[in-house]
Amino acid sequence: MRSSIGANIRRERDRCGWSQERLAHEICRGAGVMGGPVGRQEVSRWEKGKRTPRQWLPFIAAALGVSEDVLKEPREVDEPPLPTLADYLPDSDPLAPLSAREGRRVGLRQVGDLQERVHGLRLADDVLAGGDLIRPALRELRAAVRVYKEGTHSEEVGRALLGQIGELAQIAGWIAGDAGQHADAERVYRLGMSAAMQADDRTLAGNLAGSLAYQLSNTGREAEGVRLARAALEGAGPEAPPKARALYLDRVAWAHTRAGEAQPAIRALGEAGEALAADSAGAESPAYLYWVDAGELRIMESRVHTELRRPLRAVPLLRDVLSRYDATHTRELALYLSWLAVALADANEPEEAAATAERVIALSAAVTSDRTAARVRVVLERLEGHRDVPEVRAVLDGAA
Template sequence: MGSCIGANIRRERSRLGWSQERLGREVCRGAGVMGGPVGRQEVSRWEQGKRTPRQWLPFIAAALGVSMDVLMEPQKPDEPPLPTLADFLPDDDPLAPLSAREGRRIGMGQVGDLRERVHGLRLADDVLAGGDLIRPALRELRAAVRLYKEGAHSGEVGCALLRQIGELAQIAGWIASDAGQHADAERVYRLGISAATQAGDRTLAGNLAGSLAYQLSNTGEEVDGARLAQAALDGAGPDAPPKARALYLDRVAWAHTKAGEAQPAMRALGEAGEALAADGAGVESPAYLYWVDAGELRVMESRVYTELRRPLRAVPLLRDVLSRYDTTHTRELALYLSWLAVALADANEPEEAAATAERVITLSETVTSDRTAARVRVVRERLEGYRDVPEVRAVLDGAA
């Protein structure tokens, strides 16, 4: 019954064009408990069937303008329509009023300066973790939005500014997510989706939506993550640049993997490889996707195999990637080694898993990354089953 109710709530909410956050506010308003316990995450749990909104059902029905019977009726076999990127725009968008005030004149020179700072922040993220970068990243984003809203500029300059705000939101959201500030990251991503959409840049909007989908998939919202990853791919369209399409498909693969859907995940991985093979064949990929290459696709493939408990495929891929990886990228090195440690444990190689885990723990102590901290916990949990092995016990006791 809970899954039927959840599907019906999602259908009626989509019909109104409301976000999950908007529905939560309307339900609280109807119940007279403003600031109450119903937020976007609670609505997401209802829609996924993880929680049945028993006492809230009358207020949900009233907010949606339907009877309770409509929400409780058995789900029809037809699937609800796939979401579009418009479903994920923020409710209260700082960029929504597109009328810049009469302030100082902004030209392409200032846009170029912002572009250089955005690229510098992106390069810094290659070697520093989210905890070190979150303050400067959010400070740059606030300044960029203020420049757009308070400056006077032509339509061409305004569009270029919006693109840079979108690019900045993508890297700032990624940094916030790495710092464990997931709510802030989601708000930043949604603002970026809005900026990219208003600039008419579907490729950038897809990159932002895919980044948010990746966070959702990794933070217990696998169903929403899969839906948004697919929406990012569909929204960019079949003519998206090869590297962009490969990246979107990689995120679709990961979303299906986290949702326990092996076949769609493997199919998306294959399509990602095909998309990347077309790079350089006419359509130029955006400069901000400089890091998307065959090595990155192999990393994702190995992670998918590890998550699906197929270590015989995962271990060789990970060893190949790590043998050529830049050791100055400490966070990524720790993350990739964590997947290798888990795959080795699954392959019943506890001594090698312990040696790899020790490297993961040592590296993670030097970076302020929530991602690496979470992976250390996963590695330790997986090794607990081998505690009777002396090498494993030494690593676990040392980490404790």
């Protein structure tokens, strides 16, 4: 046993469901120094044991709602904190080739190997959560960047490598966001956008921009999310593959929904359905869009209606989708059930909402996903309005 203030801070922050940025904000607010000396990086240093908070400890304890003794108590050190992007990429421009040195020759075979690893990581994300995958995802990203920077290759191979770096950045950014590391996820997405643009792959660049727009819309930056989602759609152009265009429009719909703009959201949903219908004509779409289908569009439609407080539209859609959903995709199942629980609560079906919420809580406990943890909080908050119902009260008390 040894004292580990940093590990205790991280444990209590995780309990609150806060990002490092949120904790820094709450500390500064409690100390009356908003926009001041404590930021995400400082919290990261404390949690890694690189620095001791000292004078900040009372404010950290107050922000987390615990005593200073709780933060000072000896405990077994857990698994090392999750890495940040800075741990894996060079300080300078990560995509600038190292022209001063002659590295090993890289050919299309190496590109193919990288492509297989990227696809394997994408398939792993279907059944595992961000907390499980963030380390291998960032290691793969670092390795891919090193191959591009330090190897020698033809223009064709260089462009193919940049494309794979872009694809890897998209899935790594998604994984980082699922692990609750939103600042790092944004950096990864922007790295991928740069790689895709250098590779002259507008479809991939649009996918990365749309992924970042989705994160912005879900983390309090709704206006930025709308602008970026629309820029992704317009930047890819009308020649984009049908599945890609459907996905861009899906994200536009969600961005407008989160911004409280119902009419453009519903309009974008309709256009997404039309775009996907065009895919039946045999137009080729990138392999990484394998998951975009009519079922995914129905899920987004149900989420939009739930967010807009239209439960009579949302509940039938969600029940239809969930009746045929792959139960091995635990995180997604928990997420979609969370939308059903909220819609049922809004439809004044508190008993059924409570039963669904219990499933959400049980599934979320089995995955290391910041997204599911956040949705559990949303569900519980919505159920509070029905606390007088015994089934609801039991769920709320159990969660507490």
